[in-house]
Amino acid sequence: MTAIAAPTRRPAGWTVVAGRELRDLWAGGRALTLTTVYSLFLSVVVYLLASSTNLNFLEQRESVTLTAQLAIAVGALLAMILAADAISGERERSTLEATLLSPVSRRALVVGKLAAAFSIWVAAWLIVIPYIWFLGRGVDIVWEAIACTFVVGTLLAAGLTAFAMLVSIAVDSNRASLSVSLLVLLALLAPTQLPSSAQSGWAGESLYRLNPVTAGEHYVGKLLTNGHGWTQDLDWLVSPMIAAVALLLLTAVMASSLTLTGWRER
Amino acid sequence: MAAGTVTPGVAPAVEVDAVGKSFGHAPVLADVSFDVQAGQVLGILGPNGAGKTTLIRILTTMYRPSSGRFAVAGVDGRRPREIRRFIGVLPESAGYPRIQTGDEYLTYHARLFGLSREQAKDAARKTLEIVQLGDRAGSLIATYSRGMLQRLGIARVLISEPRVVFLDEPTLGLDPAGRRHVLDTIRRISAEDGRTILLSTHVLADAEEICSRILVLNRGRIAAQGTVVEVSRRFGADRHASLSLPPQQAEAGRALLRSLAGVKQVSAAAGEPGALTVVFDGQTDPDRAIRLVVGSLLDAGIAVRSFELDRARLSDAFLAITQDDAR
Numbered sequence: 001m002t003a004i005a006a007p008t009r010r011p012a013g014w015t016v017v018a019g020r021e022l023r024d025l026w027a028g029g030r031a032l033t034l035t036t037v038y039s040l041f042l043s044v045v046v047y048l049l050a051s052s053t054n055l056n057f058l059e060q061r062e063s064v065t066l067t068a069q070l071a072i073a074v075g076a077l078l079a080m081i082l083a084a085d086a087i088s089g090e091r092e093r094s095t096l097e098a099t100l101l102s103p104v105s106r107r108a109l110v111v112g113k114l115a116a117a118f119s120i121w122v123a124a125w126l127i128v129i130p131y132i133w134f135l136g137r138g139v140d141i142v143w144e145a146i147a148c149t150f151v152v153g154t155l156l157a158a159g160l161t162a163f164a165m166l167v168s169i170a171v172d173s174n175r176a177s178l179s180v181s182l183l184v185l186l187a188l189l190a191p192t193q194l195p196s197s198a199q200s201g202w203a204g205e206s207l208y209r210l211n212p213v214t215a216g217e218h219y220v221g222k223l224l225t226n227g228h229g230w231t232q233d234l235d236w237l238v239s240p241m242i243a244a245v246a247l248l249l250l251t252a253v254m255a256s257s258l259t260l261t262g263w264r265e266r
Numbered sequence: 267m268a269a270g271t272v273t274p275g276v277a278p279a280v281e282v283d284a285v286g287k288s289f290g291h292a293p294v295l296a297d298v299s300f301d302v303q304a305g306q307v308l309g310i311l312g313p314n315g316a317g318k319t320t321l322i323r324i325l326t327t328m329y330r331p332s333s334g335r336f337a338v339a340g341v342d343g344r345r346p347r348e349i350r351r352f353i354g355v356l357p358e359s360a361g362y363p364r365i366q367t368g369d370e371y372l373t374y375h376a377r378l379f380g381l382s383r384e385q386a387k388d389a390a391r392k393t394l395e396i397v398q399l400g401d402r403a404g405s406l407i408a409t410y411s412r413g414m415l416q417r418l419g420i421a422r423v424l425i426s427e428p429r430v431v432f433l434d435e436p437t438l439g440l441d442p443a444g445r446r447h448v449l450d451t452i453r454r455i456s457a458e459d460g461r462t463i464l465l466s467t468h469v470l471a472d473a474e475e476i477c478s479r480i481l482v483l484n485r486g487r488i489a490a491q492g493t494v495v496e497v498s499r500r501f502g503a504d505r506h507a508s509l510s511l512p513p514q515q516a517e518a519g520r521a522l523l524r525s526l527a528g529v530k531q532v533s534a535a536a537g538e539p540g541a542l543t544v545v546f547d548g549q550t551d552p553d554r555a556i557r558l559v560v561g562s563l564l565d566a567g568i569a570v571r572s573f574e575l576d577r578a579r580l581s582d583a584f585l586a587i588t589q590d591d592a593r
Contacts, residue, residue, distance in 0.1 A: 024363065097360065101357075103348075
């Protein structure tokens with residue numbers, strides 16, 4: 001039998017895993033499909049904002065804010081969907097075992113997959129830039145809106161992606177992983193639909209501040225619609241920041257307990 | 267460490283000492299001990315639910331044992347990541363990413379073992395040639411047949427040059443040609459590369475063909491272990507011999523054979539004058555059986571036209587072991 005060059009060496013790090021995952025996501029078409037749907041959704045929203053007689057009562061600033069907030073919510077949702085599938089999906093497709101049997105560390109494996117899932121948020125942000133430019137031209141908030149969308153969206157997408165990855169590590173069913181992740185995102189988004197009276201008062205505002213999604217979206221609104229400075233409402237970014245850092249750290253810690261069958265060994 | 271053929275001065279490639287595993291309160295493996303010497307091919311046999319896959323998953327670090335200890339390639343079981351550097355594993359019903367090509371799949375797995383991009387590509391190309399998939403290297407895995415997928419899995423096992431190879435049901439669901447191909451590849455891995463192989467299988471013919479030793483698991487415990495011949499003989503069912511005598515001497519020969527110790531039954535084959543079937547008990551040594559039957563007949567002046575002794579069958583032994591334990 002032909003001898004193969006002796007394997008050396010240090011097992012691969014997260015970059016090898018991330019590279020493979022990125023190719024599978026983007027060249028395999030899954031991420032492209034999701035971003036295409038996202039682009040169509042944004043196109044419809046922006047078209048309505050720009051042309052509908054029912055919606056064009058909104059000020060230009062408000063249109064930009066709404067578009068940025070939607071891009072953040074949907075972009076984070078897409079990253080969450082990919083992260084939720086990252087481990088439990090491989091369990092279901094019986095492809096996880098071969099990867100776990102390599103000497104690459106569990107943490108490197110999870111971090112690589114997390115980075116790949118997160119890439120769709122970066123794509124979502126890049127896609128929303130021309131829409132923001134289109135809606136915001138003439139009111140001088142375009143660059144501010146683009147930067148603000150990136151900062152807040154990155155914080156929320158990082159936290160939500162890490163959360164979905166944690167669920168994916170724990171459960172052996174892809175459906176359960178996706179359901180739990182989406183349910184939590186919907187629960188976090190729900191307060192944005194409440195009347196503004198529900199957001200006032202000590203309890204209402206605390207709830208709004210503690211919820212990283214509503215807090216982040218509120219910060220975007222203050223910055224873009226009300227024209228506040230970057231540091232004026234920085235306290236609203238505390239919960240998105242804490243959530244992102246805590247969930248990323250927790251994912252890194254829990255990654256070492258990644259097993260073939262999830263939290264319940266069978 | 268427990269039983270096994272010991273080569274002085276050579277550490278076993280796999281050492282398993284009183285390993286047990288429970289899921290919740292349900293014991294799946296209990297007190298499993300054995301050694302595998304470097305270069306051996308150990309067949310792990312057993313009925314469904316016997317614990318074969320659980321045992322392999324423990325030894326390949328996918329599960330932690332509930333009790334006992336083990337070492338693979340000289341590395342203690344408590345250092346799983348290090349063990350994974352030295353093993354290659356083909357899991358039962360392994361899945362494959364359908365959107366990758368065979369070449370991409372192997373290159374990725376080679377890189378997980380620390381090979382550089384160029385080294386990984388080179389190793390992937392060579393390994394695909396070994397399993398005779400070189401001409402399909404650039405094809406999407408989605409287009410591979412089941413036999414090709416199994417060979418791709420074996421290529422992935424080999425890509426890291428493992429010292430110990432674990433194969434869980436490698437011929438499951440393959441057609442005869444696919445099965446032959448996989449068995450030939452396993453034989454080459456063992457004979458030419460000297461790798462230690464642990465092979466779990468339901469197909470007893472596979473074990474008889476390529477295993478130097480077998481271990482029979484039943485209900486989570488070792489029910490038998492040894493070479494195929496040893497286990498077949500020790501647990502074998504009654505053995506049969508067919509012989510042909512001159513028709514006029516058949517009745518005398520039949521009477522003589524019935525009187526011999528170790529012979530349980532002698533019957534005439536229907537429609538074939540002079541043809542007899544002799545049933546020995548399972549413990550009868552084949553050399554002794556031949557001497558006993560042929561020698562006695564010749565001594566009595568009865569000509570023997572032909573004599574054929576069925577070899578001890580692993581399938582009989584397997585059934586005897588697993589059914590005895592079930593009772």
